[in-house]
Amino acid sequence: MPASSANNPVRERLLALTQLVGSMICLQFGSSLAKSLFPLFGAAGMVGLRTAFAATALMLFFRSWHAISRRTVRLVLPYGIAIAGMNLCFYLALERIPLGMTVAIEFTGPLFLAFIGSRRLADIGWIVLTVLGLCMLLRPDTAALPDMMGVLYAVGAAICWALYIVFGKRMTGKLSPGHACALGLLSSAVILFVPCFTPAFLIGLHHPLLLGMAVLVALSSSALPYALEMQAMHRLSARDLGVLYSLEPVCAACAGILLLHETLSPLRMGGILCIVLASAGTVLTPGKKGPPNEQPELPQ
Known part of the structure; x- marks a missing residue:
């Protein structure tokens, strides 16, 4: 085999x-930018703008209107409801607590879903580590007690993320990933159109520059990550994806510190790291192999 071919993988x-x-x-970056726009559009308004603009971009990119039918609507609607609930709860939590803490709590949704589907004894240890991380995140220390309503919204986002995975897996083999993403976001945008998108869009008409920033949020938070993740899914194993996704709470904490000037105490940073280690450990612990073509669902 030529050297160039051997290096291709x-x-x-x-x-x-x-x-x-x-x-x-x-x-x-998109989440940080979105939080900076909360004073004008509000958390719910930003969810409506982000979802509608991202759905438009993906529908045009994948030309998913050709896939619309009664069967696909019934298939995609629960998925879209989960996306709407996940994004709305995430942004409402982000309005009240730091980005790193929000993502770490939200991340427990798919993590506990993985625990439920596992029969490995070692996962008991990872559950304990996750609970320890949550206690460290939520425990009062030198900083003020976190806004409990924000924590509850983050828990709601975690539950919706788990439902997103369940409903997403139901579409495996029935709809292409591109059409599933586009139509899921479209149904989510329809659900959020009147209560979230319309008021924010009317406000944005008087602030076109900030409305343009909302479009940037949609592209950077949804459209571009989906496109990059779908490409990566074809090249990486489920094991690799699981390990790499465990870095997301750390990325969120760094983004909050660098872009939003948020601060987390060493105790809460330790809590985030415990959740990251539990996620990586769940993936890396030897166990029964799943189906060869099994792929994890991607977060929104």
């Missing part, structure tokens, strides 16, 4: 790693 793996890390950076 290595180049593809490096490309996939770059794409996935890039998607996480884009996502956290």
Whole structure:
């Protein structure tokens, strides 16, 4: 085999790693930018704008209107409801507590879903580590007690993320990933159109520059990460994806510190790291192999 051919898998793996890390950076940059727009549009308004603009971009990119039918609507609607609930709860939590804490709590949704589906004894230890991390995150220390309403919204986002995975897996083999993403966001945008999108869009008409920033949030938080993640999914194993996604709370904490000037005490940073280690440990612990083509669902 020529040397260039032998190196192709290595180049593809490096490309996939770059794409996935890039998607996480884009996502956290978009979340940070979105939080800076909360004073004008509000958290719910930003969810409506982000979802509608991202759905429009993905529908145009994948030309998903060709896939619309009664069957696909019934298939995609629960998925879209989960996306709407996940994004709305996430932004309402982000309005009240730091970005790193929000993402760490939200991350427990798919993590506990993985625990439920596992029969490994070692996972008991990872559950204990996750609970310890949550206690460290939520325990009062030198800083003020976190806003409990924000914590509850983050828990709601975690539950919706778990439902997003369940409903997303139901579409495996029935709808292409691109159409599933686009139509899921479209149904979510329809649900949020009147209560969230319309009021924010009317406000944005008087502030076109900030409305343009909302479009940037949609592209960086949804459209671009989806495109990068779907490319990476074809090149990385489920094990690799699980480990890399465990870095997301750390990326969120760094983005909050660098872009939003948020601060987290060493205790709460330790809590985030415990959740990250539990996620990585769940993926890396030897166990029964799943189906060869099994792929994890991607977060929104």
